[in-house]
Amino acid sequence: MTCCLEKHVCDSYTDLWPLEAKSWMATQSTSAVGESFATFTTHVRNRLVAESSIPLYDQLGRALRRFIEEQQLEPGDRFPAEETIAAQFLVSRLTANRAVQELIRQGWLERERGRGTFVCDQHIVDLALLSENLSLTEQFPRDAVLRTEFIDRKVLRTEPRVAQTLDLPPNTPILYLRRLRFVDGRPVMVCDTYLPAGRFQDLDRGVFVRGSLYATLQEKYGFTIDRSERRVKADELADPDVAKLLRVPAFSPVLILTGLTFVDGEAKPIEVMKAYVRARVAFKSTVRGKTSREVRGTPATDGD
Numbered sequence: 001m002t003c004c005l006e007k008h009v010c011d012s013y014t015d016l017w018p019l020e021a022k023s024w025m026a027t028q029s030t031s032a033v034g035e036s037f038a039t040f041t042t043h044v045r046n047r048l049v050a051e052s053s054i055p056l057y058d059q060l061g062r063a064l065r066r067f068i069e070e071q072q073l074e075p076g077d078r079f080p081a082e083e084t085i086a087a088q089f090l091v092s093r094l095t096a097n098r099a100v101q102e103l104i105r106q107g108w109l110e111r112e113r114g115r116g117t118f119v120c121d122q123h124i125v126d127l128a129l130l131s132e133n134l135s136l137t138e139q140f141p142r143d144a145v146l147r148t149e150f151i152d153r154k155v156l157r158t159e160p161r162v163a164q165t166l167d168l169p170p171n172t173p174i175l176y177l178r179r180l181r182f183v184d185g186r187p188v189m190v191c192d193t194y195l196p197a198g199r200f201q202d203l204d205r206g207v208f209v210r211g212s213l214y215a216t217l218q219e220k221y222g223f224t225i226d227r228s229e230r231r232v233k234a235d236e237l238a239d240p241d242v243a244k245l246l247r248v249p250a251f252s253p254v255l256i257l258t259g260l261t262f263v264d265g266e267a268k269p270i271e272v273m274k275a276y277v278r279a280r281v282a283f284k285s286t287v288r289g290k291t292s293r294e295v296r297g298t299p300a301t302d303g304d
Contacts, residue, residue, distance in 0.1 A: 036071050037080050041088040048089060057098040058249055060089060064103060068119060075121040079109055106247055107186060107280075145184050148211050151245065152178040153204045155197045162194045165260070167268040173197040175204055177213075180245050188281050190242045194272040213271075214261075223263040223270065230259035230273075237276065246278045253279050 044066070048059050064085070067073075079100075080088075086096040100117065103109045111117045153176070156162075160170040175197040181189040193213060195203070200221060209215040217223045237243050237254045246254075254276050261271035 033071070033073065033077055034080060034084070037067065037084070038088065040067050040071065045089045048091070056091060057095045057102065060085070060091060060095060060099040061102045061249070063089070064099060065108060068108060073119045075119055077119045079117040079119055081116065102249070106249075146211070147182040147185075148208075149180045149182070150177070151180050151190075152176065155204060159194065162272055165269070165272050166194070166196060168196060175200055177204075187246050187278070189275055189277050190245050191273065191275040195270065199270075217263075217270075226262045226264045228259050228261045228273075230257055232257055239276075242276050246276065248278055255281075 044063050048056060048063070050056055052059065073079075082093060082096040082100055085091075085100070086093045089096070100109065104111060104117075107120055109117050110120050156174045156176050158171055159174040159176075162174050163170050163172045166172075166174075173196075175193075175195045177191075177193040177195075179191045179193070180187055181191060197204075200217075203216070203221075206216075206220070209219045214225050218225060233256045235254060235256050236251045237246070237248065238251065240250050243250045243252065246252075248254075257273070257275040257277065259271075259273040260269035261273065262268075263270050
């Protein structure tokens with residue numbers, strides 16, 4: 001706790017230092033980053049393949065992201081200049097520039113006019129998706145600035161695989177919702193939802209209650225959510241539309257959440273969910289242990 005408090009205080013005072021002092025600090029870290037970058041590139045530059053189906057700038061961008069992660073660069077560390085990147089990786093300045101621009105677009109780096117390129121904060125948000133909260137909306141931090149954008153809302157006339165999962169006849173109309181979730185202005189999740197269209201009239205056009213699907217199902221349609229079963233799988237992002245929405249390259253690492261939602265009094269699921277969570281979103285969960293008495297089968301009482 002003391003270390004965290006001291007770091008917080010130091011960071012707060014650092015924000016008040018003049019620009020010259022910050023520039024001096026950045027200069028001190030530049031040589032260390034430069035040395036580690038030179039060492040790093042000697043091990044990975046031969047892995048860039050000009051004849052690959054993956055563009056050279058994309059391969060370079062992945063290598064630079066790996067450098068940021070493996071060297072545990074801190075927010076504010078000065079990143080190597082494009083001339084240095086081009087020289088170390090034996091690529092053109094244009095290729096280096098495009099790789100850096102992609103990292104800036106993805107939020108890994110930021111460029112300050114007249115000063116250079118610096119590492120951004122790599123941590124976007126902590127999600128409690130493995131908690132007992134049912135709604136995805138409720139699992140974002142309370143102090144986060146949330147925004148949801150509807151990408152698509154339509155009724156699918158035939159979606160046999162989803163109908164089968166919902167235990168419905170193959171030709172049952174299915175309501176499809178695609179939402180893009182933003183946290184503090186950054187896209188973090190694409191969420192696809194499938195529901196039996198006949199049971200949710202106007203949901204393809206209406207406004208969600210408090211921006212939450214579950215709150216809408218409960219307060220507008222009278223369903224009480226009983227449980228949601230979820231699975232998490234690490235994968236590569238093969239869907240180019242989702243990659244574009246999340247502002248990441250195709251085949252980037254993602255976590256894919258799949259789930260079924262059940263309501264009170266019904267054995268069949270009412271919702272099929274699939275969500276794509278981009279890298280740099282952390283999962284946070286608390287697991288509480290049992291007391292020794294509970295382990296033996298005797299509940300603990302107050303005062304024990």
